[in-house]
Amino acid sequence: MQHDEPMIVIKHLVKQFGNLRAVDDVSLTVGRGKVTVIIGPSGSGKSTVLRCINHLETPTSGEIWVDGIHLTHDAKNINAVRAEVGMVFQQFNLFPHLTVLENVTLAQRVVRKRSEAEARDIAMQQLTRVGIPEKANAYPSQLSGGQQQRVAIARALAMNPKIMLFDEPTSALDPEMIKEVLDVMLELARSGMTMVVVTHEMGFARNAADEIVFMDRGRIVEQNTPDAFFTNPREERTRAFLSQILR
Amino acid sequence: MSLTTGPQQPAAIPLDPTTDHSAQGRFVDRMANWPWWLLIIVFFGVLIAWNAMTSELYAAIFSRLLLGIGVTIFTTLVAYSLAIVIGLTAGLGRVSQNPLVFNVATLYVQVIRGVPILVQLLVIAFVIVPIVIDGVNLLGNALTPILGADNFLLRTKPQDVPFLTRSIIALAIAYGGFQAETFRAGIQSISKGQMEAARSLGMSYLQAMRYVILPQAVRRVLPPLGNDFIAMLKDSSLVSVLGVRDITQEARLYAAASFRFLETYTSLAFLYLAMTIVLSLGVKWLENRLNSEGRAQG
Numbered sequence: 001m002q003h004d005e006p007m008i009v010i011k012h013l014v015k016q017f018g019n020l021r022a023v024d025d026v027s028l029t030v031g032r033g034k035v036t037v038i039i040g041p042s043g044s045g046k047s048t049v050l051r052c053i054n055h056l057e058t059p060t061s062g063e064i065w066v067d068g069i070h071l072t073h074d075a076k077n078i079n080a081v082r083a084e085v086g087m088v089f090q091q092f093n094l095f096p097h098l099t100v101l102e103n104v105t106l107a108q109r110v111v112r113k114r115s116e117a118e119a120r121d122i123a124m125q126q127l128t129r130v131g132i133p134e135k136a137n138a139y140p141s142q143l144s145g146g147q148q149q150r151v152a153i154a155r156a157l158a159m160n161p162k163i164m165l166f167d168e169p170t171s172a173l174d175p176e177m178i179k180e181v182l183d184v185m186l187e188l189a190r191s192g193m194t195m196v197v198v199t200h201e202m203g204f205a206r207n208a209a210d211e212i213v214f215m216d217r218g219r220i221v222e223q224n225t226p227d228a229f230f231t232n233p234r235e236e237r238t239r240a241f242l243s244q245i246l247r
Numbered sequence: 248m249s250l251t252t253g254p255q256q257p258a259a260i261p262l263d264p265t266t267d268h269s270a271q272g273r274f275v276d277r278m279a280n281w282p283w284w285l286l287i288i289v290f291f292g293v294l295i296a297w298n299a300m301t302s303e304l305y306a307a308i309f310s311r312l313l314l315g316i317g318v319t320i321f322t323t324l325v326a327y328s329l330a331i332v333i334g335l336t337a338g339l340g341r342v343s344q345n346p347l348v349f350n351v352a353t354l355y356v357q358v359i360r361g362v363p364i365l366v367q368l369l370v371i372a373f374v375i376v377p378i379v380i381d382g383v384n385l386l387g388n389a390l391t392p393i394l395g396a397d398n399f400l401l402r403t404k405p406q407d408v409p410f411l412t413r414s415i416i417a418l419a420i421a422y423g424g425f426q427a428e429t430f431r432a433g434i435q436s437i438s439k440g441q442m443e444a445a446r447s448l449g450m451s452y453l454q455a456m457r458y459v460i461l462p463q464a465v466r467r468v469l470p471p472l473g474n475d476f477i478a479m480l481k482d483s484s485l486v487s488v489l490g491v492r493d494i495t496q497e498a499r500l501y502a503a504a505s506f507r508f509l510e511t512y513t514s515l516a517f518l519y520l521a522m523t524i525v526l527s528l529g530v531k532w533l534e535n536r537l538n539s540e541g542r543a544q545g
Contacts, residue, residue, distance in 0.1 A: 054447055056443055056446065056447060075451070079449055079450075079451060080449075082446065082447055082448070082449045083448070083449030085447070086447075086448075087444075087447035089440060089443070089444060091438075091440050093438075093440035093441060093443065093444035094444075095441065095444070095445075095459050095463075096463065097462050097463050097466065106448075106458055106459075107445075107448035107449060107450060110450055110454050110458060111448060111449040111450055111454075112449075152444075155448070156447075156448070159448060159449065
């Protein structure tokens, strides 16, 4: 496997929901260790692009390669790719019937076939990394939103993914909990993880992104480095969007 | 600056005039909340138990009915366990993306729900079980060159299958159809994000079902499944139609021979009632326990 090969390659991706074309001919390349932040108004198709990368949505047409593996409709192929791609959801989606520790060990044991002791060690390492090892035996409902999201990040990291996808990870959080989650994501970005992040947090985009992708109505409008994107946007549509959110 | 911009809130909410807070009112409230229904049942229960101990007729009726209690309980337990297995399988089929699996499961559920349970019992006992055994025998005959003239496929004849077995199969198939819908509803009540989170961690569909969806879904449907058990106990009386000697059949035989219809059938009804009330208290306890656990875990 060549190491200058990009981690994610998306070519001419289209996703149609009935009459609605949610993603309209999107092509995107994400390099190894790079952080790509996708921003754009609601309904612009940014989450759908993210969900196509690990096949939670089946593309209508177009092709996706993840770490050199061509994503097809074959179930084995999809499971193989998913194990390498961690995903963090807006609604956390922790398993409410399991403790925090069990949440983080379950897929390690079932998918990675790790022993209970090994899975527990890795889980505790990751829980320490996100700053809540003391909550290992609590149930998700006993945690704050920010803590739940950090457990969700630890759960994904425990699978040793090569890529982390974040689908509006702070949108369901109370304002005072957003920072604790962004701090974990920032640390992850600095550690060299390949990340694709859909977010409305412009501060994070500016600090952590290698590249910003601005989407509107299913298409990529502009793609640039954070500096150029925020200080000198090329497109009129981008300027209009930024003037709405940066005041 | 005041945050209230709407009309002024009343200074205090007046007490609900329908609630009487006097000592006499509290007494009336407590009387109204008393489980009078249980008291009435217990009263008649004591009456019948008293009769059973003092009257020779009731003693004879009860000792006769109790001959069938083993069959009633055995039928209920075995048929219910089989129904759970059938229901879970068909319920998973009802949420399957595979069109073949979905259609087979739906066909089963629709047929079962559209035919009266008594008719199902007759059809399964007198039509389906003989046809299946005949089919096995035919297969055995066809395979004699390989398996020999006296192979295991030929050993069971339709008349060898006791009516107790046929009744249990029929009740299990009938209840499996209803339980399939209970399981389906439970599975579909779990948010889509749970399946997505499990799949995004690399679990297969079946692994996600087993470790993430079903543990939550089953917990949610335990109370309706408990009520199904009570219903199964009552519907086990239908096996008397096939001559299986459960408590209902014993009652019918005794009443027909002694012409004591009133005493026999009253005692029979009370025996069922005593069992179902104990069971429904059990279901209630289970529900409370799950609710308090649910509060702890969300």
